[in-house]
Amino acid sequence: MRKLNLRQLILLLSVSTAVLILANTFYTSHKTQRDLLIAQTLEANQAYASKMANSIEDFLSAAQQQLAFAAQDVLLAGNNLEKLGHIANRLNEQTDSFNSVFIVDTSGVVIAASPEAVGLFGKVVMSEGAEQALRERIPLVSKPYVSVTGRLLVFISQPIIDAQDNYLGFIGGSIYLHEKSILYSLLGRHYHANDAYIYAVDSGGRIIYHQDAERIGEVIVGNPVIEKVVKQQTGSQYLLNSHGIEMLAGYAPVPSTNWGVVTQRSLEATLSGMDQQMLAVAKYSFPFFIFIVWLVWLVSRWISKPLWQLARSAEELDEPDINTQISSISVWYFEASQLKRAMLRGLAGLNKKMGKLNLENITDPLTGLINRRGMQIALDEWERQEQPFSVIVADIDHFKRINDEFGHDVGDRVLQTLAQHMQAASRPDDLVCRSGGEEFVILLPQTETAVAHRVAERLRKRIAESICPNVNRPVTLSLGVASWPCGSASIAQVLKNADIALYAAKDAGRNQVQASQTACE
Numbered sequence: 001m002r003k004l005n006l007r008q009l010i011l012l013l014s015v016s017t018a019v020l021i022l023a024n025t026f027y028t029s030h031k032t033q034r035d036l037l038i039a040q041t042l043e044a045n046q047a048y049a050s051k052m053a054n055s056i057e058d059f060l061s062a063a064q065q066q067l068a069f070a071a072q073d074v075l076l077a078g079n080n081l082e083k084l085g086h087i088a089n090r091l092n093e094q095t096d097s098f099n100s101v102f103i104v105d106t107s108g109v110v111i112a113a114s115p116e117a118v119g120l121f122g123k124v125v126m127s128e129g130a131e132q133a134l135r136e137r138i139p140l141v142s143k144p145y146v147s148v149t150g151r152l153l154v155f156i157s158q159p160i161i162d163a164q165d166n167y168l169g170f171i172g173g174s175i176y177l178h179e180k181s182i183l184y185s186l187l188g189r190h191y192h193a194n195d196a197y198i199y200a201v202d203s204g205g206r207i208i209y210h211q212d213a214e215r216i217g218e219v220i221v222g223n224p225v226i227e228k229v230v231k232q233q234t235g236s237q238y239l240l241n242s243h244g245i246e247m248l249a250g251y252a253p254v255p256s257t258n259w260g261v262v263t264q265r266s267l268e269a270t271l272s273g274m275d276q277q278m279l280a281v282a283k284y285s286f287p288f289f290i291f292i293v294w295l296v297w298l299v300s301r302w303i304s305k306p307l308w309q310l311a312r313s314a315e316e317l318d319e320p321d322i323n324t325q326i327s328s329i330s331v332w333y334f335e336a337s338q339l340k341r342a343m344l345r346g347l348a349g350l351n352k353k354m355g356k357l358n359l360e361n362i363t364d365p366l367t368g369l370i371n372r373r374g375m376q377i378a379l380d381e382w383e384r385q386e387q388p389f390s391v392i393v394a395d396i397d398h399f400k401r402i403n404d405e406f407g408h409d410v411g412d413r414v415l416q417t418l419a420q421h422m423q424a425a426s427r428p429d430d431l432v433c434r435s436g437g438e439e440f441v442i443l444l445p446q447t448e449t450a451v452a453h454r455v456a457e458r459l460r461k462r463i464a465e466s467i468c469p470n471v472n473r474p475v476t477l478s479l480g481v482a483s484w485p486c487g488s489a490s491i492a493q494v495l496k497n498a499d500i501a502l503y504a505a506k507d508a509g510r511n512q513v514q515a516s517q518t519a520c521e
């Protein structure tokens with residue numbers, strides 16, 4: 001797999017950093033917003049349920065007071081049916097508290113009714129509310145029940161008791177749960193839009209008010225909120241409603257009747273505005289996202305620049321100016337500076353070793369002169385540079401005899417001594433080489449044949465007059481001289497010409513210099 005380079009890595013790093021930051025911003029903002037909306041809705045629903053429960057409580061208390069007040073009037077009216085009818089009518093029509101009002105005597109006979117249309121005047125009421133009122137003779141709010149007229153209702157009653165504490169019957173008002181009633185007036189004001197609604201239950205979990213009238217009278221089982229509110233608890237919580245919809249509910253009890261009020265709103269409606277908010281967050285975050293990418297990219301580039309430059313230099317270690325190149329890299333922090341120093345140190349060590357290796361490679365171990373390989377490298381370079389030069393090829397005369405007579409070690413000493421003479425007789429720019437065996441080559445740059453000939457002659461003379469250690473007679477050299485470029489001769493040809501001249505010197509009796517006859521004619 002292709003490896004990423006540092007810049008690509010940085011780009012990847014900066015984009016992923018920015019994406020992570022953005023994702024985190026989104027996630028945090030979404031979660032915070034969601035939690036806040038849910039908490040606010042739960043709190044608002046609980047507050048509204050409490051307010052509605054208080055309103056019902058106030059209404060029930062006021063209704064009882066109205067009935068108690070009317071009960072006093074009933075005592076004053078005595079058996080005057082007209083006055084009793086008037087009291088019932090006034091109570092029914094002057095307040096919104098009841099859908100119908102009845103005055104009932106101790107035997108359960110309706111002695112006044114409003115509106116008259118209910119048609120119960122003069123009849124014995126057999127409803128649950130009436131029977132309970134006659135039986136218990138205390139102020140009451142009944143459970144919801146179906147009346148003789150077939151209506152689901154709640155009956156509120158007040159006993160009629162004279163000054164002598166005689167029970168004379170009761171006065172009571174009905175609230176029709178399926179029709180427009182005080183409960184509608186109290187609870188129906190709730191804002192029903194956006195899936196929010198309110199309902200009320202009695203102590204047995206039976207719905208006594210709901211925006212969906214068809215549900216009134218239904219007993220709800222298994223709803224955690226209703227279970228709590230009928231136990232007189234106040235609170236709020238998340239739940240699934242009867243349709244499986246996620247709801248946020250607040251609940252509060254009506255203590256005097258053990259009723260409960262529940263206000264709830266669907267989770268979906270609660271969170272519906274969030275998409276818009278998230279879009280707004282995205283819109284406002286985008287320039288920041290770009291800025292972060294740009295900033296991270298810039299900082300990362302700044303940090304990585306020296307490393308990147310050092311890595312580039314590491315690929316070009318064979319370049320001649322690599323040392324200068326690495327030295328010029330500006331490193332501004334510790335790790336890069338250490339790396340740069342290590343590279344320069346490594347390079348210096350490498351160069352030293354390479355130089356040593358190269359030197360060993362091109363040096364003749366016996367004499368310390370340049371060997372044939374080194375000589376060839378120099379000749380190739382001079383040919384490339386078109387450097388004119390002369391060549392002296394020198395061969396020891398009868399060297400075999402020296403070896404045979406004095407031994408190989410003495411022969412080696414002779415070779416070393418002659419090498420020293422050749423080095424001493426040469427200029428610094430000349431290259432003295434041992435081309436093999438007992439044959440030497442001296443390369444003389446920028447030197448004409450005549451000059452080279454003189455140098456060769458001087459060398460011959462010097463050696464012929466010197467004494468070699470452990471050899472009791474003079475050692476002599478035969479030398480051939482040639483030059484380049486002469487005509488269009490190749491370097492190989494020039495060396496051959498020098499060899500030919502050397503053989504000529506040998507043939508002519510040795511211990512002499514011969515210049516190539518083919519040179520520079």
Ligand SMILES: Nc1nc2c(ncn2[C@@H]2O[C@H](COP(=O)(O)OP(=O)(O)OP(=O)(O)O)[C@@H](O)[C@H]2O)c(=O)[nH]1
Pocket residue numbers: 366395396397398399400401403407408409410411412415436437438506
């Ligand atoms: N001691 C020693 N002898 C060497 C070395 N290299 C070559 N020789 C000897 O040099 C001698 C060269 O002998 P020849 O080629 O016959 O030439 P020569 O005896 O010098 O005779 P001419 O060149 O004809 O004057 C051989 O005996 C080689 O063994 C070396 O490194 N050390």
